Amino acid sequence: MLRLFSLCIIVAFGCSSESANDSTQILTGADQTARYVSLIKGKRVGLTVNHSSQIADTHLTDTLLELGIDIAKVFTPEHGFTGTVSDGAKVEYDSSQASYTLISLYGKNKKPTSEQLDNLDVMVFDIQDVGARFYTYISTMYYVMEACAKNNIPLIILDRPNPNGSYVDGPVLDTAFSSFVGIAPIPLVHGMTIGELAQMFNGEGWLNDGVKCDLNVITIANWNHSKPYSVPIKPSPNLPNDLSISLYPSLCLFEGTIMSVGRGTEHAFQQIGHPEYPEAQHAFTPASREGAKWPPYEDLICYGRSWIGQEPTYVFSLQPLIDAYQKMDRGDFFNDYFKRLAGTDQLRKQIESGMTEDQIRESWENELDQFKQLRAKYLLYK
Incomplete structure (x- = not known):
């Protein structure tokens, strides 16, 4: 599965960060290994990744293993490590062929337990998001942050561009309707990268019990919110292009x-x-x-x-x-x-009552403006 998309990735990213000379080339956090390998060298590392965690045509796990990094455990979100499992389907692993333990963070086990984090020195998160509140990878990140905070494990986010990151829109989540498809009080289209969101989750005290995660975001090079970004590998089975x-x-x-x-x-x-x-x-x-x-x-x-x-x-x-x-x-x-x-619960009622789109938009305008002001504090890419 991972090899299937390698040609697309090579075209999009070209060479690795160590050999890239084009100052306009977008480099994800993962691409820039020199910025984070020293932070994890000699430590027992946990990774939260899936098929999108690529550096050029090589998966992040393989790159780090080749660099001598001790990967103890790999955690995966909805759709599994290969990104081929149907939405909502149970993910199961046979780790007998891997040098590390594979653990699914979906279904009943959405948040790493203390036992699963035992003996880890640091966690690395690297997954491609698409910028919608109900896309569950950000919920997985939320729970990983919470678990790392409660177990005193530093978290490194390898940031990636948000292809829908040029705008903010839609109703802001009413926390009475919080769920795995709506983990935080943000708009339906939040206009933030995972690194920016992680800073917001921390800074606004939204993690359970107000805990704070020891967070380090490896930022994207040569990208901002107005710059188009074509995702080089489909981020989940049903988002093909x-x-x-x-x-x-x-x-x-x-x-x-x-x-x-x-x-x-x-x-x-x-x-x-x-x-x-x-x-x-x-x-x-x-x-x-x-x-x-x-x-x-x-x-x-x-x-x-x-x-x-x-x-x-x-x-x-x-x-x-x-x-x-x-x-x-x-x-x-x-x-x-x-x-x-x-x-x-208002949107359904508004549509059923015959309200127009413009009328519905007016109802969330104030909350959306408030979020945009809050968002400005956490933007890493102007």
Whole structure:
């Protein structure tokens, strides 16, 4: 799986940080090994990583092992180490072939236990995020920070660009609806990197019991929030390209409805549909496949709307959701999961009452402005 994307990564990153001469080349925190290897050399290291934790065409674990780093344990988020496990599916590991212990931080074990952290001297976190509150990698980071703080283990974040990092939008989470798909009171599109978010979690005292993590962020070189970033390896099984990543904040809300977002097809999060959708201009048939086992409406023709082939536009829009709700015209359109994705119970009520997108946006404007002011304190890339 990791080798499958190596050519894309080589094109995107070129040479390693030690040999890069282009001062405009974006270098992730992981690329810049000289900035953090000295911090972990001679220590028992834990890594929180997945398939996206790459330096050029080599996984971070392999790079560090070649540099003589003692990797004792590797922790992985939703979708597992290879990034191929379906969303929500249990991750299991056989570590007999690895020199380190593999531990899943998903399902019942979302936060490393004291026993799992035993004998570790330092933790390194390196995972590609996409900038939406309900994308669970930031929730995994939150729990890793909390566990490290309570066990006195320093945490090093190897930062990566946020492809949706150029804007902030959507409702701010009401903490009454906190969950693994909404871990902190931030907007649906937060416009921050994982390193910036980690600083916010620490600085605002949002970790459980107000604990503070001993945090060190290895910043990205030659990137800022206005600079486009094409993710070189798909960050999860159903975000296959830049278009799906750009649409994800808007279309993921459909996962709290009766609609399909195209899981089980080659174009997940680039189309929406339902077997009873009243318009038949676009159709697709979900099928069980790697990364999308037993998708909604498996083997049934779904009719709906497509964005396939369009250029990515990095904006958040409620209009597709409002349009689909009005076209379907049925009382079971939303399910209970929707309020957790939205981070509020108000959005469903607003759509059902017939409010326009502009009217809905006005309702979250003040909280969004307050967040933007708070966010400014933690930005590392102006």
